[in-house]
Amino acid sequence: xxxxxxxxxxxxxxxxxxxxxxxxxxxxxxxxxxxxxxxxxxxxxxxxxxxxxxxxxxxxxxxxxxxxxxxxxxxxxxxxxxxxxxxxxxxxxxxxxxxxxxxxxxxxxxxxxxxxxxxxxxxxxxxxxxxxxxxxxxxxxxxxxxxxxxxxxxxxxxxxxxxxxxxxxxxxxxxxxxxxxxxxxxxxxxxxxxxxxxxxxxxxxxxxxxxxxxxxxxxxxxxxxxxxxxxxxxxxxxxxxxxxxxxxxxxxxxxxxxxxxxxxxxxxxxxxxxxxxxxxxxxxxxxxxxxxxxxxxxxxxxxxxxxxxxxxxxxxxxxxxxxxxxxxxxxxxxxxxxxxxxxxxxxxxxxxxxxxxxxxxxxxxxxxxxxxxxxxxxxxxxxxxxxxxxxxxxxxxxxxxxxxxxxxxxxxxxxxxxxxxxxxxxxxxxxxxxxxxxxxxxxxxxxxxxxxxxxxxxxxxxxxxxxxxxxxxxxxxxxxxxxxxxxxxxxxxxxxxxxxxxxxxxxxxxxxxxxxxxxxxxxxxxxxxxxxxxxxxxxxxxxxxxxxxxxxxxxxxxxxxxxxxxxxxxxxxxxxxxxxxxxxxx
Amino acid sequence: xxxxxxxxxxxxxxxxxxxxxxxxxxxxxxxxxxxxxxxxxxxxxxxxxxxxxxxxxxxxxxxxxxxxxxxxxxxxxxxxxxxxxxxxxxxxxxxxxxxxxxxxxxxxxxxxxxxxxxxxxxxxxxxxxxxxxxxxxxxxxxxxxxxxxxxxxxxxxxxxxxxxxxxxxxxxxxxxxxxxxxxxxxxxxxxxxxxxxxxxxxxxxxxxxxxxxxxxxxxxxxxxxxxxxxxxxxxxxxxxxxxxxxxxxxxxxxxxxxxxxxxxxxxxxxxxxxxxxxxxxxxxxxxxxxxxxxxxxxxxxxxxxxxxxxxxxxxxxxxxxxxxxxxxxxxxxxxxxxxxxxxxxxxxxxxxxxxxxxxxxxxxxxxxxxxxxxxxxxxxxxxxxxx
Numbered sequence: 003x004x005x006x007x008x009x010x011x012x013x014x015x016x017x018x019x020x021x022x023x024x025x026x027x028x029x030x031x032x033x034x035x036x037x038x039x040x041x042x043x044x045x046x047x048x049x050x051x052x053x054x055x056x057x058x059x060x061x062x063x064x065x066x067x068x069x070x071x072x073x074x075x076x077x078x079x080x081x082x083x084x085x086x087x088x089x090x091x092x093x094x095x096x097x098x099x100x101x102x103x104x105x106x107x108x109x110x111x112x113x114x115x116x117x118x119x120x121x122x123x124x125x126x127x128x129x130x131x132x133x134x135x136x137x138x139x140x141x142x143x144x145x146x147x148x149x150x151x152x153x154x155x156x157x158x159x160x161x162x163x164x165x166x167x168x169x170x171x172x173x174x175x176x177x178x179x180x181x182x183x184x185x186x187x188x189x190x191x192x193x194x195x196x197x198x199x200x201x202x203x204x205x206x207x208x209x210x211x212x213x214x215x216x217x218x219x220x221x222x223x224x225x226x227x228x229x230x231x232x233x234x235x236x237x238x239x240x241x242x243x244x245x246x247x248x249x250x251x252x253x254x255x256x257x258x259x260x261x262x263x264x265x266x267x268x269x270x271x272x273x274x275x276x277x278x279x280x281x282x283x284x285x286x287x288x289x290x291x292x293x294x295x296x297x298x299x300x301x302x303x304x305x306x307x308x309x310x311x312x313x314x315x316x317x318x319x320x321x322x323x324x325x326x327x328x329x330x331x332x333x334x335x336x337x338x339x340x341x342x343x344x345x346x347x348x349x350x351x352x353x354x355x356x357x358x359x360x361x362x363x364x365x366x367x368x369x370x371x372x373x374x375x376x377x378x379x380x381x382x383x384x385x386x387x388x389x390x391x392x393x394x395x396x397x398x399x400x401x402x403x404x405x406x407x408x409x410x411x412x413x414x415x416x417x418x419x420x421x422x423x424x425x426x427x428x429x430x431x432x433x434x435x436x437x438x439x440x441x442x443x444x445x446x447x448x449x450x451x452x453x454x455x456x457x458x459x460x461x462x463x464x465x466x467x468x469x470x471x472x473x474x475x476x477x478x479x480x481x482x483x484x485x486x487x488x489x490x491x492x493x494x495x496x497x498x499x500x501x502x503x504x505x506x507x508x509x510x511x512x513x514x515x516x517x518x519x520x521x522x523x524x525x526x527x528x529x530x531x532x533x534x535x536x537x538x539x540x541x542x543x544x545x546x547x548x549x550x551x552x553x554x555x556x557x558x559x560x561x562x563x564x565x566x567x568x569x570x571x572x573x574x575x576x577x578x579x580x581x582x583x584x585x586x587x588x
Numbered sequence: 589x590x591x592x593x594x595x596x597x598x599x600x601x602x603x604x605x606x607x608x609x610x611x612x613x614x615x616x617x618x619x620x621x622x623x624x625x626x627x628x629x630x631x632x633x634x635x636x637x638x639x640x641x642x643x644x645x646x647x648x649x650x651x652x653x654x655x656x657x658x659x660x661x662x663x664x665x666x667x668x669x670x671x672x673x674x675x676x677x678x679x680x681x682x683x684x685x686x687x688x689x690x691x692x693x694x695x696x697x698x699x700x701x702x703x704x705x706x707x708x709x710x711x712x713x714x715x716x717x718x719x720x721x722x723x724x725x726x727x728x729x730x731x732x733x734x735x736x737x738x739x740x741x742x743x744x745x746x747x748x749x750x751x752x753x754x755x756x757x758x759x760x761x762x763x764x765x766x767x768x769x770x771x772x773x774x775x776x777x778x779x780x781x782x783x784x785x786x787x788x789x790x791x792x793x794x795x796x797x798x799x800x801x802x803x804x805x806x807x808x809x810x811x812x813x814x815x816x817x818x819x820x821x822x823x824x825x826x827x828x829x830x831x832x833x834x835x836x837x838x839x840x841x842x843x844x845x846x847x848x849x850x851x852x853x854x855x856x857x858x859x860x861x862x863x864x865x866x867x868x869x870x871x872x873x874x875x876x877x878x879x880x881x882x883x884x885x886x887x888x889x890x891x892x893x894x895x896x897x898x899x900x901x902x903x904x905x906x907x908x909x910x911x912x913x914x915x916x917x918x919x920x921x922x923x924x925x926x927x928x929x930x931x932x933x934x935x936x937x938x939x940x941x942x943x944x945x946x947x948x949x950x951x952x953x954x955x956x957x958x959x960x961x962x963x964x965x966x967x968x969x970x971x972x973x974x975x
Contacts, residue, residue, distance in 0.1 A: 232916040234849060234851060234852065237916060245846055441722075448721055448725045457642065457722065464642065467640065488680070505640055565618040
């Protein structure tokens with residue numbers, strides 16, 4: 003593909019490069035080979051990191067990349083998203099985090115597929131991007147302000163990405179917040195932004211995304227929407243369009259895999275206090291969501307306060323034994339204001355609670371979160387995340403994390419594919435890389451036995467490849483509770499004018515996954531990092547109602563992990579047999 | 589993996605989708621394993637080596653309808669586009685390869701096609717379908733294609749003036765040997781006994797198995813529920829109706845719990861039917877002749893083009909109403925609830941039959957069987973009338 007001359011279909015073909023150390027800003031064409039072979043979003047960001055992945059996350063030269071996808075700005079459903087890519091200060095792995103809202107769409111409208119920020123400013127700045135150019139403005143007066151006040155300061159912008167005090171103060175799990183309430187939540191990329199002294203980015207634009215075959219896209223869009231409507235998880239009476247992701251609270255309790263008491267138990271008797279129906283009832287929850295998304299799975303109050311997602315209610319709830327919904331909602335709002343990842347914040351507090359023998363009470367929760375964001379008192383230690391905190395307190399065993407990323411609200415003893423996927427994920431203990439909950443719990447596209455490892459190695463590998471593509475399009479993972487790469491390949495082909503098959507897309511996904519793993523291995527990661535905390539192999543969960551939540555059989559886990567390595571073409575220790583892997587990639 | 593492959597291979601023969609001894613199902617774990625006919629296993633092995641999927645099924649169908657359709661297709665055509673719900677929703681279209689176009693070493697050629705779609709047709713060979721996650725998925729995709737081809741062929745020939753001798757012979761054989769009587773002698777739970785959870789679950793499982801045995805559903809498609817007091821017990825999404833043990837969700841009618849997020853995609857239809865009719869049970873299947881008859885519309889000069897979803901009329905076949913509407917939140921639920929009460933059954937355009945029972949499942953199953961039987965007889969009456 004050539005990007006010289008006319009703007010290509012699907013992509014804008016340009017990246018905006020901003021060096022905060024020098025204050026220089028310039029636009030540069032993105033090689034067409036990168037776009038066609040890495041698509042956008044996560045894939046493009048990972049490719050752009052090739053010359054930088056060895057740098058420390060806080061090295062001034064470390065890029066912070068915001069990348070959109072070829073479907074953004076078109077009628078392809080759920081595609082107005084972006085990936086933020088860098089190296090995580092929390093996990094030290096290559097890291098990407100996907101977010102919705104309007105920022106991605108506006109960045110594309112401003113004429114860019116990617117924004118690459120390097121350098122460190124000497125004073126707080128805001129980057130303002132329009133279709134006519136970009137400039138850096140002083141943001142000293144905004145330094146220290148919470149996210150909502152920062153967003154209000156840019157009333158003329160179409161969308162804002164900002165950090166709160168947590169990012170400014172280097173909390174290792176600081177998030178980047180979008181003005182619409184969406185978070186680049188996990189992995190501490192807000193701390194990378196804060197270290198660069200970049201308080202906010204605003205975007206505004208009006209450029210269109212060119213579509214090669216609008217009629218073909220319309221048909222693909224209809225096929226996708228038909229599958230959304232046929233999906234009980236998406237548009238069902240009890241699905242996420244109605245209740246948001248807290249629709250999972252009741253289900254995880256019924257399946258006895260809701261992490262409780264810092265993963266010592268898997269059932270919290272009062273979880274119905276913060277279920278989807280409870281949130282709807284107590285907060286008159288209304289639909290909200292990303293730009294032009296038909297699902298609108300985010301929920302907010304009539305006053306516009308954003309209501310928490312499943313992971314947040316469950317981890318501030320069961321994991322910390324807090325059953326008061328209003329406390330949980332306040333904690334969520336505070337995290338959004340301070341720019342903190344809710345999952346890691348709640349999980350770190352739960353691990354700390356286990357060490358001190360008392361989980362945070364509802365009354366002290368708010369103070370603790372503020373202390374973390376400002377790194378005051380206990381907050382300074384808690385700001386390091388559960389692994390570093392637990393290690394410093396002499397109890398490394400209570401950190402429920404893989405590669406330092408705290409596990410989300412699906413107990414691995416209740417879904418063995420999830421157990422394996424937490425470990426093979428390149429960014430640490432994340433549920434979204436392979437998303438086996440889809441088939442192990444939600445029965446999509448078909449059900450698998452959640453208490454069996456049989457076949458899971460290949461299933462996880464294929465799902466990781468597919469999800470790497472989804473993160474590069476960039477589409478929403480929830481779309482794939484209904485649609486598949488078959489329909490999105492058709493949409494991509496219609497938009498770009500280049501015929502992509504689902505199999506070809508999976509090859510791209512495989513390339514992205516392996517590139518990430520290669521970076522990690524080169525940076526010292528090994529199979530010893532692809533492992534769950536000891537608790538899951540030795541302690542049982544909360545069995546009952548005919549469901550046994552047993553410790554995971556370590557031998558069987560390791561056998562399936564070895565299978566996974568073989569399927570990936572790695573050696574028995576998960577290493578590359580070819581040291582020139584990157585040299586062979588486009 | 590091999591056990592799963594064998595299980596679904598057996599099902600393909602048991603439900604008479606595949607010709608006995610002429611199927612194979614292979615799965616790829618860290619190595620490829622498979623079972624079935626040797627020549628098909630070898631091709632399946634070559635395909636799995638080329639595809640990023642877990643399973644592949646190769647099935648010579650028990651009926652030759654796919655080959656007939658391929659031969660009738662125009663020279664420029666390379667896929668079938670049946671208009672039933674399963675194709676429209678899940679398959680989109682079914683690519684095919686003519687016998688003369690098949691390469692001597694066809695693995696690359698077939699893998700390319702399978703890289704785009706869940707399944708394909710190969711003239712003289714049959715159905716090849718993949719499973720991205722499990723062997724069961726490959727089985728489901730084969731079953732869906734078999735269903736769609738069945739419906740399309742029989743629907744198409746109603747509009748044809750004459751059939752070849754080969755087709756006539758095949759149809760006679762199909763009527764005499766493939767089609768089975770729709771008789772059920774299952775014992776239903778006596779009226780008034782279905783008030784305990786264990787009995788309710790057991791009855792749903794038994795009726796589910798009978799529905800599959802009678803061929804009233806394909807693969808897992810279809811759903812079944814029973815209302816008891818303030819709870820609807822309903823089969824889960826993607827659950828095989830003949831294996832419902834552990835796959836039934838209790839859903840409170842006031843939606844006070846979201847445990848039923850895994851319930852059938854037709855939960856809304858079940859909820860609306862119970863709310864509007866006072867029925868106790870609901871059975872939904874995809875009996876093939878009912879699907880065919882539901883797609884025949886004799887309205888002249890109708891301006892509606894996407895009739896499966898846009899037709900606002902309640903049509904009638906015999907005593908059974910037919911409505912339009914798509915799966916799940918696609919409008920079907922709103923349209924069946926107002927019309928199902930009196931006749932006890934309703935057909936949905938290109939989709940299947942919903943039938944209700946006032947007490948247990950006796951009425952519901954009887955209504956579904958009667959609907960399919962009527963449609964089957966009416967179909968052959970029309971075919972004969974065509975000459």
